[in-house]
Amino acid sequence: MTQVFDAKSLRKTVLDMAFSGATVHIGCAFSIIEIMAVLYRNHLRFPDDAHAHPNRDYLVLSKGHGVMAQYACLHEKGWLSSADIKNYFNNGTQLKGLADAHVPGVEVTSGSLGHGLSVGVGMAYGAQRRKTNQMCYAIVGDGEINEGSIWEAALFASHFKLDNLIVVVDENGFQAMGSTDEVLKLGNIMEKFTAFGFESIQLDGHDESQIDDAIHQLKSKKNGKPKAIIAKTIKGKGISFMENNNIWHYTRLSSETYAAAMAELEEK
Amino acid sequence: MxxxxxxxxxxxxxxxxxxxxxxxxxxxxxxxxxxxxxxxxxxxxxxxxxxxxxxxxxxxxxxxxxxxxxxxxxxxxxxxxxxxxxxxxxxxxxxxxxxxxxxxxxxxxxxxxxxxxxxxxxxxxxxxxxxxxxxxxxxxxxxxxxxxxxxxxxxxGKADLGDVHSTMPDSDMQTILPILVRDNAKNLILATGSMVSTALKLASQRHDVDVYSVPCIKPMAKNHIYELCKNRDNILSLEEHSIYGGLGSCISEIIAGDIICNFKKIGINDKFSKYCGDYHYLMDYHELSYQKIETLLNNEFNAQHDSTIDIVRA
Incomplete structure (x- = not known):
């Protein structure tokens, strides 16, 4: 089966999982669908199609609560089965509500925010030391960058000239309890990463061609600078009643909202 | 060190x-x-x-x-x-x-x-x-x-207290190391880190106590600890660590409810260092100086404990 990583199909998989498992964090997954799709379709290299190949590129989902978006991609990769998706959150199953490195294809156990980027930085630093051409992509949430450890990692990445690292900030403007402006104002995220020594690009995080172009551009630049993509996204993107409605951080699907969301995706 | x-x-x-x-x-x-x-x-x-x-x-x-x-x-x-x-x-x-x-x-x-x-x-x-x-x-x-x-x-921990072993321990992953062992000593000190040196000094003044060092806290050699603790009158744990959750706690978990003896945990007694001073001052402040432990040890070892009940005290 050709792997297309179609955004609509990925969102359907997320909805199926969320409904089957009666889980939350739907909006958090939907904001990173296009980013994930472009990475898996066009950029992440897995020699021999092996998720644990020593020379693979790394994708670190530091905002581990968006993991359903990654599960949908791993399902398309064939590393998760349809049963894995269908049985989400059943007792004794493997897939949890947050990213867990015991799952094939998931690099880092995250969800406790502010951890993943540091581990990704360590992986990128290791690749640099081994002189491989591996890339490390790390997706962080905008709320997540409240964590001080994110900025420790940014300092390290810049100091050690990790130009094999691309941090993607999912700037959807919301965190658990409200907008990022209301909770802990972040200011201009791109300026912050630039000030920390990153080469930074801001773009529409739902425009796949923009994301693809930016990644091509950034990964070709071996200029001793880590890279940052500030992706302006919409929390809950793709479903009208979820978009920018922060209740979909914590709300579970009912039969009605599941059907309505699926119908809306079908229409597009 | x-x-x-x-x-x-x-x-x-x-x-x-x-x-x-x-x-x-x-x-x-x-x-x-x-x-x-x-x-x-x-x-x-x-x-x-x-x-x-x-x-x-x-x-x-x-x-x-x-x-x-x-x-x-x-x-x-x-x-x-x-x-x-x-x-x-x-x-x-x-x-x-x-x-x-x-x-x-x-x-x-x-x-x-x-x-x-x-x-x-x-x-x-x-x-x-x-x-x-x-x-x-x-x-x-x-x-x-x-x-x-x-x-x-x-x-x-404290690195300049001198050696407690004359050579590197020659044991196959043995985790409880003898420091000073007598025949049929009824008392036992299990110490770790800096306090092994103090334990050795204390035991040198008496003839009725064995001293072992516990360099491996986890995994702990539970069976070995259990065997060492059997048939003792008094057991002391010594550590430059809180009495909560350290070596003493590990030992008490192993022997509690099973071995009948007088067991006392000696360590930092749930308080911060309020005052400034040198290392010896602070150890004394926390009642871990040689003199304070010697007094405590003499009181414990020389007292007649009721051996019919299981006393595990912190």
């Missing part, structure tokens, strides 16, 4: 280019030899310990063997969650060194002292905990940690 630590680090790094020494901008003078001999394997991560542990996890995933050095007040205390999730949950092999454990940094106050590291770490799976008493135990425990497949924490 610090010289031994430097030697074992340099030897490990020279033997294995994947060994990386990570420090949070600590280790002045201690790493001179390492930086000279293995400059490419020395990584100063800056004053950013949380990131340092995450980076260590990432390096371990990529096939490196990171040795993460910090003051015990920061590694593990400041980075406990990173140790738990980034390293131990994923069964990665990273060696953590906590220097200055106990009240070594006496003049700097409680921020730089650490008497809770063992308690904090014991409950985390996939992590060994070592507490060497002298340079021989340091080498012994470091080599054990290097040979192990799992993560380790090595607690480096």
């Amino acid at each position: 610090r010289a031994a630590f430097s030697e074992v680090l340099v030897a490990a790094a020279k033997a294995n280019p994947n060994v990386l020494l990570l420090t949070g901008d600590h280790g002045y003078a201690l790493f001179d030899a390492f930086r000279k001999e293995c400059p490419e394997q020395y990584v100063n991560c800056g004053i950013a310990e949380q990131n340092m542990v995450g980076v260590a996890a990432g390096l371990a995933k990529g096939g490196f063997l990171p040795i993460v050095y910090g003051l015990s007040a920061f590694v593990p205390m400041r980075v406990l969650e990173q140790i738990k999730i980034d390293v131990c949950y994923e069964s990665l092999k990273v060696i953590f060194i906590g220097d200055g454990a106990g009240v070594v940094y006496s003049h700097l106050g409680s921020s730089h002292q650490c008497v809770e590291d063992i308690a904090a770490l014991r409950a985390i799976p996939n992590l060994a905990i070592y507490s060497p008493a002298d340079r021989h135990e340091l080498t012994y425990t470091m080599q054990t940690a290097m040979a192990s497949s799992q993560a380790s924490y090595l607690r480096m």
